[in-house]
Amino acid sequence: MSVPLNMSPNTPLALICPAGTPAALDAALDAGADAVYCGFRDETNARNFPGLNFSRPEMKAAACRAHGARRELYVAINTFPPAGAMGPWIRALDDAMEAGADAMILADAGLLALAARRHPGRRLHLSVQAAASTPEAIRFYHESFGVRRVVLPRVLTLAEIAALNREVPVETEVFAFGGMCVMAEGRCQLSSYVTGQSPNTHGVCSPAEHVRYEQRGAALVSRVGGITVDSFAVGEPAGYPTLCKGRFRANGRLSHLFEDPVSLNVADRIPELMAAGVTALKIEGRQRGKAYVSRVVAEFRRAVDAAAAGLPSIAAGLADQTEGRRSTSGAYERRWR
Amino acid sequence: MTGIPARLTLGPVLFNWPAARLADFYRRITDEAPVDTVVLGEVVCAKRPPAVEVLAESVDRLRRAGKEVLLATLALVMQPRERQAVRDLAVQDDAPVEANDATALALLRGRPHAVGPYVQVYNEETLALFASHGATRLCLGPDLPVEAVVALAARAAELPGFSLEVLAFGRLPLAISARCYHARAHGLQKDGCQFVCGRDPDGLEVETLDDAPFLAVNGVQVLSGSYGCLLPDLQLLQAAGITGFRLSPQAVDMVAVADIHRSVLDGELAAAEGQVRLAALMPEARFANGFLHARAGLDWLAARRTGPE
Numbered sequence: 001m002s003v004p005l006n007m008s009p010n011t012p013l014a015l016i017c018p019a020g021t022p023a024a025l026d027a028a029l030d031a032g033a034d035a036v037y038c039g040f041r042d043e044t045n046a047r048n049f050p051g052l053n054f055s056r057p058e059m060k061a062a063a064c065r066a067h068g069a070r071r072e073l074y075v076a077i078n079t080f081p082p083a084g085a086m087g088p089w090i091r092a093l094d095d096a097m098e099a100g101a102d103a104m105i106l107a108d109a110g111l112l113a114l115a116a117r118r119h120p121g122r123r124l125h126l127s128v129q130a131a132a133s134t135p136e137a138i139r140f141y142h143e144s145f146g147v148r149r150v151v152l153p154r155v156l157t158l159a160e161i162a163a164l165n166r167e168v169p170v171e172t173e174v175f176a177f178g179g180m181c182v183m184a185e186g187r188c189q190l191s192s193y194v195t196g197q198s199p200n201t202h203g204v205c206s207p208a209e210h211v212r213y214e215q216r217g218a219a220l221v222s223r224v225g226g227i228t229v230d231s232f233a234v235g236e237p238a239g240y241p242t243l244c245k246g247r248f249r250a251n252g253r254l255s256h257l258f259e260d261p262v263s264l265n266v267a268d269r270i271p272e273l274m275a276a277g278v279t280a281l282k283i284e285g286r287q288r289g290k291a292y293v294s295r296v297v298a299e300f301r302r303a304v305d306a307a308a309a310g311l312p313s314i315a316a317g318l319a320d321q322t323e324g325r326r327s328t329s330g331a332y333e334r335r336w337r
Numbered sequence: 338m339t340g341i342p343a344r345l346t347l348g349p350v351l352f353n354w355p356a357a358r359l360a361d362f363y364r365r366i367t368d369e370a371p372v373d374t375v376v377l378g379e380v381v382c383a384k385r386p387p388a389v390e391v392l393a394e395s396v397d398r399l400r401r402a403g404k405e406v407l408l409a410t411l412a413l414v415m416q417p418r419e420r421q422a423v424r425d426l427a428v429q430d431d432a433p434v435e436a437n438d439a440t441a442l443a444l445l446r447g448r449p450h451a452v453g454p455y456v457q458v459y460n461e462e463t464l465a466l467f468a469s470h471g472a473t474r475l476c477l478g479p480d481l482p483v484e485a486v487v488a489l490a491a492r493a494a495e496l497p498g499f500s501l502e503v504l505a506f507g508r509l510p511l512a513i514s515a516r517c518y519h520a521r522a523h524g525l526q527k528d529g530c531q532f533v534c535g536r537d538p539d540g541l542e543v544e545t546l547d548d549a550p551f552l553a554v555n556g557v558q559v560l561s562g563s564y565g566c567l568l569p570d571l572q573l574l575q576a577a578g579i580t581g582f583r584l585s586p587q588a589v590d591m592v593a594v595a596d597i598h599r600s601v602l603d604g605e606l607a608a609a610e611g612q613v614r615l616a617a618l619m620p621e622a623r624f625a626n627g628f629l630h631a632r633a634g635l636d637w638l639a640a641r642r643t644g645p646e
Contacts (some may be wrong), residue, residue, distance in 0.1 A: 051491070067389035081480075084488030110462025130439070130457075133415050136423075137439035144466075155415055155515035184413055185558070186457060189480045190552075193511050193561060193634035196627070198480065200457065221546070225633055228545040245514075249544045250522040250554060257518055257543060259556070318423035337516050337527040 030299030048203030129186035131142030180282025507585025569640030
């Protein structure tokens with residue numbers, strides 16, 4: 001089965017951009033986002049951080065602003081509703097549709113079933129949190145709920161993405177820039193093992209209220225709950241202590257066992273992603289400010305348009321926006337494994 | 338909801354044990370362990386040499402001893418070889434299959450099957466959906482609080498013949514990745530891993546900078562450093578209508594572990610006493626049941642002795 005969804009090799013990749021606030025939404029639209037994704041201000045979305053996200057009236061206004069600019073608004077409802085208490089998630093589905101969202105980004109199979117029943121025909125995207133990593137898995141979500149686009153888990157190489165796109169009847173969206181999960185998304189309980197809260201259940205990872213920094217002699221030590229995550233010498237930049245990015249000891253060696261504190265950046269791989277049949281690029285960072293959004297979206301707008309025009313790759317100068325000021329193409333390259 | 342006898346399931350061996358050890362393990366389980374169901378198969382890594390003959394022999398022997406057998410699929414499926422492994426399991430009709438990802442769910446849809454703890458099931462809508470696709474039993478993941486377990490058990494009770502199970506013992510599966518941490522801890526890449534995961538039959542201990550125990554690495558899988566243990570909570574879960582309790586094989590005397598759980602489930606042994614016996618079997622181990630109590634998963638709320646000493 002081969003369904004070419006990119007009509008021509010010169011169709012630019014759609015640029016899907018984060019907004020944690022109405023100001024960030026405006027910044028993303030101004031900088032050239034094709035679509036903006038955001039969430040309601042509660043545990044129904046995977047960036048449930050204090051001071052972030054949209055009230056119901058703000059979501060309606062956001063849809064109006066996006067549509068006024070002839071762009072799209074996606075609403076992420078991508079945590080997993082708990083048994084016996086699904087009410088807030090069902091309300092989020094209904095309110096996103098009523099606000100005029102162009103798509104809902106969902107992860108939970110039960111919630112997808114509800115969305116397909118309550119809002120037949122409306123556009124559903126499969127969140128990266130569902131971790132659908134094979135054509136069979138993707139067809140399962142397409143056939144069961146009519147999912148039209150799948151955000152691919154960050155476990156696949158470019159070659160695997162190209163092969164996958166030849167076998168699936170839906171659009172695919174891949175992560176292009178920002179913080180990176182090293183584990184298969186939606187299948188990681190490290191955060192709740194230490195804090196009781198996880199992306200799946202509470203929409204947070206290594207949440208800030210569990211983070212402590214302690215001075216120990218000359219070193220600054222970062223902790224999450226009772227777990228020491230890293231230690232920094234004087235002058236060394238102290239990164240946020242996401243559990244999977246910490247330094248741990250195994251086999252007698254102290255190292256960043258799971259992942260170095262790096263950010264994903266595939267700005268220089270856009271032509272390959274186009275050739276791989278990808279439809280859309282996703283920029284991570286609903287928790288980041290509007291300056292980050294403006295800067296990163298503008299750079300990717302230029303890179304996406306240049307690639308579509310067949311111009312040589314212009315690797316975006318975004319080093320100052322990356323975690324640890326270092327970037328990786330992550331799982332897109334086989335040697336990452 | 339009460340009155341259904343509790344059933345013990347032995348989960349799949351997650352570690353890269355050599356074929357001879359695996360064969361001995363299943364021989365002893367067959368002859369001595371009071372478990373009703375045994376789940377076999379490679380869940381973690383398709384690169385590991387498949388113990389095809391050992392598994393086939395073990396399945397036969399377990400069945401002759403009256404035990405129910407399930408075959409588990411891989412938890413993370415990406416590459417052609419991994420997809421083929423899932424397809425091979427889905428098309429055979431020798432033994433029922435336990436699906437551990439959406440690839441397997443897709444291929445097993447429309448036929449009776451089991452859903453394993455690696456599939457994200459958090460609520461009654463998801464449970465009912467999978468049941469409508471043919472699932473007849475489901476083992477919940479490690480991170481559900483008791484309120485959710487109770488609500489899911491109530492929904493499962495409405496589905497004829499459906500059985501719901503929880504992970505009752507063993508290191509908890511916390512994460513899975515395309516990257517192999519065992520190889521990484523040895524300075525190797527996954528493609529040239531030299532099967533170093535075979536050196537750690539109970540997982541490779543991961544400690545913090547303070548030398549505090551934290552996690553265990555098992556190839557591409559991350560497990561808890563502490564051993565999940567629901568002995569203090571079995572009575573509560575039974576009362577809620579949970580009928581299945583899963584023991585995950587570790588490099589300890591699993592027959593003794595099964596005996597302890599059987600006795601506590603049958604009301605012949607107090608939970609606190611069972612806990613003392615379990616601790617005596619594994620004196621170095623720390624235990625955890627925090628997830629069930631809606632706390633950090635690594636927390637441990639031990640059973641208290643009741644009544645006068």
